[in-house]
Amino acid sequence: MDSxxxxxxxxxxxxxxxxxxxxxxxxTIPPDETTRAGVRLALPDQVGxxxxxxxxxSQAEKTMLPPDTGIARKRYQDPSRESILASIVLAxxxxxxxxxxxxxxxxxxxxxxxxxxxxxxxxxRPALQATRLLLTRPVHLTDGxxxxxxxxxxxxxxxxxxxxxxxxxxxxxTSWDRVVHHRNHRWAYVYVLAPITEGLMPNGKNGEETLDxxxxxxxxxxxxxxxxx
Numbered sequence: 508m509d510s511x512x513x514x515x516x517x518x519x520x521x522x523x524x525x526x527x528x529x530x531x532x533x534x535t536i537p538p539d540e541t542t543r544a545g546v547r548l549a550l551p552d553q554v555g556x557x558x559x560x561x562x563x564x565s566q567a568e569k570t571m572l573p574p575d576t577g578i579a580r581k582r583y584q585d586p587s588r589e590s591i592l593a594s595i596v597l598a599x600x601x602x603x604x605x606x607x608x609x610x611x612x613x614x615x616x617x618x619x620x621x622x623x624x625x626x627x628x629x630x631x632r633p634a635l636q637a638t639r640l641l642l643t644r645p646v647h648l649t650d651g652x653x654x655x656x657x658x659x660x661x662x663x664x665x666x667x668x669x670x671x672x673x674x675x676x677x678x679x680x681t682s683w684d685r686v687v688h689h690r691n692h693r694w695a696y697v698y699v700l701a702p703i704t705e706g707l708m709p710n711g712k713n714g715e716e717t718l719d720x721x722x723x724x725x726x727x728x729x730x731x732x733x734x735x736x
Contacts, residue, residue: 544693545665547732548577548597554727557583562592571611575599577695579732583724589704589712591724595732597695605694607674608640608662616644617658624672625661625718627725635729637661638672641714642700657703659717661725665733666692697733699725 552559559581568578577597584590598605609619620641627635640660647653663670664677669692671677681692699721704711712720 543667544597544695545667545669545734546595546597546695546697548579548595549732550579550581550593550595551728551731552581554583554724556585557591557724557727558585559583559593562594565615568611572596573599587710588708589720590701591721592700593698593724593728595695595697598693605664605696608660608696608698612640612642612660617642618644627661627722629726629729635663635670635725636672637663637725639718654707656707657714658700659703659714659721660698660700661718661721662696662698665695665697668734670733 550559560583562580562582564578564580572578576599578594579597580592580594582590582592596605609622612619620643622638622640624636625639627637629635638661640662642658642660643655644658645653646656663672664674666677666680669680671680677694681694685691701717701721703714703717705713705716
């Protein structure tokens, strides 16, 4: 008897949830289809001592992403020859325009060693939160040696007046804001990636120094292309 009652209760709960979802769909005003991006699809030529040059999208990206996906990318270098790759990927009409960077990095030869969330201090604005990935991949030096290249990558998602370092939060906000606020987000994700040069060049930076370098770069570059923290 108890088992039958439990099954009946579960069935009633499922029916109630389904009915509530149908009701919400009927009474909810369709979201405004005019979507506003939280970024401008352009990276600055200069960020402090960093000078940037255009970097084309890879053939894999051109093949995998819909043609209306926007991509802005530059490779920056400072006088000490440290380098940073910065990129903005802006979604088009199709949902597959955006994906977690973790999906495509292994296909580029990278192994993800760790992942966490870090704060990026900004002048006069709340700190930005970004996902940090520590990466490795084998590379061949000019002298024939193979070494393990380490790198630090920071990324975050940007919507209409909102940012998040987490993919699942982006998905949840998309659904919540469509139903409650009748608003569509045109999401983008921004990432910066720098090799950890300790042991590869004179006075090379270790992992924490590379993170601090990326934090300073983001603080200088972000106001030129992103509307909100």
